[in-house]
Amino acid sequence: MKTSTFLLGVAAGSIAAAVTVLFSTPQSGNELRSSVKNASVDMKEKFKDVKVKIDSLKESVSHLTKEAKETVPAAIEGIKHSVDKWQQSTEPNKDRLENEIAAIQKALEELEQTIATQQK
Incomplete structure (x- = not known):
């Protein structure tokens, strides 16, 4: 949600709430006009604050x-x-491990051949 859309929604909700409160309370014409004027001034100040924050x-x-x-x-x-840097530092270990794995595989093959010849 965009910030401007959110702030516009907040402002519209505030105006709607203010108008609802003003018209739902029993007041005389002069009191109502005074309340509307005060609410208008308050809303202008709030809009200025919102603009500064935006x-x-x-x-x-x-x-x-x-x-x-x-x-x-x-x-x-x-x-x-x-x-x-990490790859360069681990390269010797990688080569060593590859050599060890190859030696283990060779030893396993030799062991398998030895076992196969002994079973015959």
């Missing part, structure tokens, strides 16, 4: 976007460098 939110999002554009590529490059 502007602040836009500025924060803009700042965050700018920071992300600067920070994310550097972080990705750092991660790539770390992965490359």
Whole structure:
């Protein structure tokens, strides 16, 4: 949900609530006009506050976007460098493990041949 849509909904709901309260209470004409005028002034102030908050939110999002554009590529490059370094550091172990696995497979084959010849 977009922030502007949400804030518009809140503002519309506030106006509807204010109008409902004003017209549902028994008041004289002068009192009603005074209440409507006061409610109008209050709503104008609330709309100003909402506008200030929306502007602040836009500025924060803009700042965050700018920071992300600067920070994310550097972080990705750092991660790539770390992965490359890790791969280089594990390469000797990988080669050693491959040699050991090949030796185990050869030993198993020899053992199977020995067992096969003994069973004959």
